[in-house]
Amino acid sequence: MTSLDKQAEATPELESGSEAQERLAALASTVPSASNLGSYLSLYVQRVRGGEMGSLPAVGGLIVLVILFSSVQDTFRGLYNFGNMLTEGSGPILLAMGLVFVLLLGEIDLSAGFAAGVCAAVMVRLMVGYNVAWPLSIGAAIVTGVIIGFVIGLLRAKVRIPSFVVTLAFFLAFQGVALYIVNNGPGQHGDVRITDKVVLAFENSQMPLWAGWVLAAVIVIGYLLIKVSAQLARRRQGLAGEPTSVLAVKIGGVAVGTVGVVYFLSQNRALHKTPTIASNGNGGFVKVFPPKVEGVPWVVLVLIGFFVVWTFLLSRTRYGRHVYAVGGNEEAARRAGIPVDRVRISVFVLCSGMAAVGGIMIGSNVAAVSVANYAGNTLLLAVGAAVIGGTSLFGGKGRVIDALIGGAVVEVIQNGMSNLVQGNNGSAVQYIVTGIVLLLAAAVDALSRRRAGATGLA
Amino acid sequence: MVDEPILELRGLNKSFGPVEVLKNVQFSARLGEVIALVGDNGAGKSTLVKCISGTYPIDSGEYLFEGHPVTMHSPRDASALGIEIVYQDLALCDNLDIVQNMFLGRERVRGLTLDESSMEQSAQDTLKSLSVRTVRSVRQRVASLSGGQRQTVAIAKAVLWNSKVVILDEPTAALGVAQTAQVLSLVRRLADRGLAVVLISHNMNEVLEVADRIAVLYLGEMAAQVSRQDVNQQQLIELITTGRLDGARPSPTEANGVPA
Numbered sequence: 001m002t003s004l005d006k007q008a009e010a011t012p013e014l015e016s017g018s019e020a021q022e023r024l025a026a027l028a029s030t031v032p033s034a035s036n037l038g039s040y041l042s043l044y045v046q047r048v049r050g051g052e053m054g055s056l057p058a059v060g061g062l063i064v065l066v067i068l069f070s071s072v073q074d075t076f077r078g079l080y081n082f083g084n085m086l087t088e089g090s091g092p093i094l095l096a097m098g099l100v101f102v103l104l105l106g107e108i109d110l111s112a113g114f115a116a117g118v119c120a121a122v123m124v125r126l127m128v129g130y131n132v133a134w135p136l137s138i139g140a141a142i143v144t145g146v147i148i149g150f151v152i153g154l155l156r157a158k159v160r161i162p163s164f165v166v167t168l169a170f171f172l173a174f175q176g177v178a179l180y181i182v183n184n185g186p187g188q189h190g191d192v193r194i195t196d197k198v199v200l201a202f203e204n205s206q207m208p209l210w211a212g213w214v215l216a217a218v219i220v221i222g223y224l225l226i227k228v229s230a231q232l233a234r235r236r237q238g239l240a241g242e243p244t245s246v247l248a249v250k251i252g253g254v255a256v257g258t259v260g261v262v263y264f265l266s267q268n269r270a271l272h273k274t275p276t277i278a279s280n281g282n283g284g285f286v287k288v289f290p291p292k293v294e295g296v297p298w299v300v301l302v303l304i305g306f307f308v309v310w311t312f313l314l315s316r317t318r319y320g321r322h323v324y325a326v327g328g329n330e331e332a333a334r335r336a337g338i339p340v341d342r343v344r345i346s347v348f349v350l351c352s353g354m355a356a357v358g359g360i361m362i363g364s365n366v367a368a369v370s371v372a373n374y375a376g377n378t379l380l381l382a383v384g385a386a387v388i389g390g391t392s393l394f395g396g397k398g399r400v401i402d403a404l405i406g407g408a409v410v411e412v413i414q415n416g417m418s419n420l421v422q423g424n425n426g427s428a429v430q431y432i433v434t435g436i437v438l439l440l441a442a443a444v445d446a447l448s449r450r451r452a453g454a455t456g457l458a
Numbered sequence: 459m460v461d462e463p464i465l466e467l468r469g470l471n472k473s474f475g476p477v478e479v480l481k482n483v484q485f486s487a488r489l490g491e492v493i494a495l496v497g498d499n500g501a502g503k504s505t506l507v508k509c510i511s512g513t514y515p516i517d518s519g520e521y522l523f524e525g526h527p528v529t530m531h532s533p534r535d536a537s538a539l540g541i542e543i544v545y546q547d548l549a550l551c552d553n554l555d556i557v558q559n560m561f562l563g564r565e566r567v568r569g570l571t572l573d574e575s576s577m578e579q580s581a582q583d584t585l586k587s588l589s590v591r592t593v594r595s596v597r598q599r600v601a602s603l604s605g606g607q608r609q610t611v612a613i614a615k616a617v618l619w620n621s622k623v624v625i626l627d628e629p630t631a632a633l634g635v636a637q638t639a640q641v642l643s644l645v646r647r648l649a650d651r652g653l654a655v656v657l658i659s660h661n662m663n664e665v666l667e668v669a670d671r672i673a674v675l676y677l678g679e680m681a682a683q684v685s686r687q688d689v690n691q692q693q694l695i696e697l698i699t700t701g702r703l704d705g706a707r708p709s710p711t712e713a714n715g716v717p718a
Contacts, residue, residue, distance in 0.1 A: 237575040316571045321554075325562055328551035335549045336563030337534055396553035 069416035089411030096403035098354025106395025114174035116359025117374030129187035145356030153345030206295030470519035497675030606637025676701030
């Protein structure tokens with residue numbers, strides 16, 4: 001709170017039209033309003049100082065990590081690795097998107113990792129054992145996730161078991177369920193290979209180059225239209241909008257970022273590009289080029305699709321507002337007539353549904369479903385992604401984009417560390433570093449919350 | 459019309475098990491009037507408010523709204539009639555801004571999406587109509603507001619929803635001197651706009667400053683409903699602590715909630 005505010009507060013306002021009021025109005029007009037880029041930035045700095053940091057630490061961390069890893073190893077820098085990280089990180093990011101909703105209510109879902117495993121196992125068993133077509137198998141996996149979430153939500157909202165305990169119990173039980181499904185029924189057992197081309201394509205194939213550019217155009221133009229139309233609507237109502245320069249910077253940033261990413265992904269990033277000489281069968285020789293790896297991986301489309309839909313739901317609809325309200329003050333939400341229990345159940349449904357999607361992508365990435373791929377740190381990476389991205393563990397604060405930004409940080413650490421520390425201790429170091437980063441993010445969350453409490457901002 | 463109470467309770471009884479909390483209580487609120495509800499701790503003020511708001515069902519007695527008998531099943535029934543309660547603990551979401559809080563649970567939508575600009579406009583207009591100028595921007599988060607500003611937002615919410623009866627539960631309990639003055643002037647303005655205001659307070663100075671009438675609860679019974687000018691602080695304290703007024707006892711008709 002600025003000293004100006006305090007001054008304004010201390011002046012009692014007794015009768016309308018009094019001298020005190022005129023003075024107040026004059027004071028208020030000297031408070032910096034966000035009318036140009038400079039003051040907009042200074043207001044932003046003020047908010048960050050007050051503990052409202054959002055994704056700032058995550059973006060900073062990401063830049064530092066990328067510079068660090070790039071400078072010590074060549075393999076990290078390569079385009080191949082860039083595409084690799086995108087596909088590898090997509091599973092945890094999709095899980096994290098669902099977890100954002102649960103965390104917004106101040107709840108936790110520890111079972112999401114193995115729920116992903118159960119759903120992926122359902123899909124692969126249907127495809128491999130019963131020859132069910134891919135759309136139906138994927139649908140069945142997602143329905144499984146939705147049912148799991150509904151049960152968790154009911155146990156939390158109606159039976160009132162703390163979500164930590166409910167999902168810890170499911171964490172154990174789902175490991176067993178996933179094991180049971182992969183080890184029983186017709187078809188392969190244990191490490192069940194995915195053979196369906198479409199499911200494999202998500203993580204292992206790329207869009208045609210032109211489709212990548214169409215995607216880029218849709219993103220940039222869509223963002224521009226949304227921003228500009230919102231601005232015009234506010235102008236019509238006579239309300240203050242964002243300064244035009246800030247708007248231009250934001251749209252420009254999105255355009256440059258999108259075009260840059262699509263440009264890099266459109267290059268051939270295969271590790272081996274030199275052709276080999278082979279016989280053409282008629283006594284002649286031909287140059288045989290190794291298969292090209294170029295274009296935007298299909299999974300990016302899935303990521304963007306869910307990102308857009310969930311962001312819209314959370315920031316533009318009544319339901320999203322109610323999620324924030326229940327997370328901020330459950331009692332106030334109840335008194336305002338919000339169906340608190342229904343909102344609570346819905347976030348668990350959404351989270352486990354997204355776990356199913358993430359589980360399918362993790363399966364697609366390694367071309368098989370085995371329980372080991374969902375064990376260990378799958379869940380913690382996803383929770384870590386959301387929290388590192390700026391979603392609060394205390395509820396009421398978070399956005400879907402946090403999952404993307406935090407997921408990028410987590411993936412860069414995973415990928416960078418695994419290349420940096422080779423040998424026997426590689427995964428040991430990786431676990432330790434990821435744990436420390438998660439702890440660090442939680443500490444930033446807790447401290448910024450305290451700071452927000454102290455300065456009156458939250 | 460002015461003399462016809464908008465809200466009237468006749469012979470209200472409420473018990474929790476064997477404990478009779480409210481006994482044959484008469485109470486009325488009129489448009490354009492601030493009625494203070496006072497009483498010592500445990501006198502039954504909160505229970506009475508919860509009966510009015512529909513949180514507690516009443517055991518027996520009549521509940522009249524605009525002259526018609528009504529039955530309250532839940533707080534939603536009360537807000538549907540236009541009875542808004544501003545709680546002591548405020549019931550605002552710290553993580554939402556002023557507009558979002560004022561429209562919480564009753565958001566305006568256009569198609570699927572929230573109609574932010576229209577809500578912001580209405581919130582601004584409401585605050586302006588109440589001559590609230592201490593709030594810098596309606597897009598501020600509630601967490602960044604002072605106690606007085608929060609109270610203002612909670613009260614403005616009631617006005618925004620065109621409530622007819624606003625019940626304020628200890629609105630100044632946690633406020634400093636200047637902020638208390640702000641809130642009290644706002645309370646007065648509400649009544650001047652034609653709303654019926656029920657003010658629950660422990661602060662006698664405050665009650666005597668803004669109330670038009672004063673209802674005193676004593677051990678679950680309505681000890682008196684008197685006009686402001688008929689009592690002084692001494693008499694009021696006597697009423698609250700003993701339930702009667704030695705020497706200048708209010709007439710029986712007054713005690714029945716119908717001031718002379």
